[in-house]
Amino acid sequence: MTTGKTAKLILADGKEHTLPVTVGSEDEHAIDIRTLRADTGYITLDSGYMNTGATTSAITYLDGEKGILRYRGYDIEELAEHSTFVETSYLLIHGRLPTQSELATFSRKLVYHSMIHEDMRHFFEGFPPGSHPMAVLSAMVTSLSAYYPDCLDRDAPAELHITRILSKVRTIAAFSYKKTIGQPVMYPRNSLSYCANFLHMMFAVPAEPYEPDPVIVKAINQLLILHADHEQNCSTSTVRLVGSSGANVYAAVAAGILALWGPLHGGANQAVIEMLEVIGDPKGPYKGDHKKFIAEVKDKKSNQRLMGCGHRVYKNYDPRAKILKKMADEVLQHLGVTDPMLELAKGMEEVALKDDYFVSKKLYPNVDFYSGILYRAIGIPTPMFTVMFALGRIPGWLAHWKEMTEDPTSKIGRPRQIYTGSTTRQYVPIEHRST
């Protein structure tokens, strides 16, 4: 909100420009530069958007210095403890917790939209063996727009598309897994809750009955809640940018899935497990010596990073990592699994938290540090980890897309640049060119 506060900018020519200051509900301050170029000819330069607020938003608040994360005002710790993924999705998308009947209606809609068009099942056969499931998921979500062409009408209500995406991504993710292991796809069962149904589609086979383990159902709920939104991160900003052009919601969400894929973003959970496998390999270069690996990470020349550590906005322990570390202990104990990787990860965290390199750069474990260990214990294969992240982030992307499209002041996203190439040159015919 604008408060009457201002900031003064003095440019090289000595001219002063006064800019309004916008203050958020948690007292975050921003200099509003919307009139800057028109008034002065200057733009701002901020590669990586380290200081740039692309929008105002009422969805998620996070304080990276204090390690606070809230969805619509509710602490992530409380939601992870008491809510379900479906309820949290409603909260993110609609802005408030649902009543009992609203939740029942929302859940019923998610149940009834879980199947994909039967023709789409054949798409899975077109992908080569070993296709990364993120490639499959993004292609399938884009393809959904072809089955629901009314999504191209920007004036039509979006609610049904939002429900379809939220419900069908589970089915698509599970079908793509079944394809990679050569098992028949399992159709959704309407009697199951959102997360139980996902586990059923992933792990049931037609030959025998399958009952999802309630402890694992709760763990999946919590994992998805923890991933459900994180304000203007790389993938969410991508969803907003693509959506700002008027592209349909399936296209915007598919773009978010692709942005999430990178190892510096959602792909980090896969990268963490791959890193731990290399460190723990008795025939590998580290033979379980994580201190040797950490020493290499600290050596600038090695180009090695401690995956699952560090964050653009958290300069304190990521609150999600705290919950996941505890959950990893509980789930592994429940399953009777001892995973040397959990011990390895804890050992590495202990070293990093005391090491001056990590302390001085404020590098703490992030959400991806322990999530992969949990997914492994549950039986989800490593290439599917980023898909799990995407399933969790879907309601966040949808909430941001909805917030943006419902805001009459939204504009197409179009950053500027400072050009550093050649100034004007004359065309030289090819026979007169030298290298």
Ligand code: ACO
């Ligand atoms: N291991 C070792 N050093 C690191 C790490 C790390 N994981 N992360 C940052 N650093 C160092 C950098 O080398 C840099 O050092 P310098 O100042 O001496 O050059 C300094 O810390 C700052 O790092 P930047 O890359 O500039 O920080 P940025 O905010 O751009 O990057 C990022 C954040 C990408 C998450 C980074 O910490 C990283 O690569 N982490 C590992 C990948 C990862 O876990 N990604 C998941 C993030 S959570 C998510 O997206 C869901």
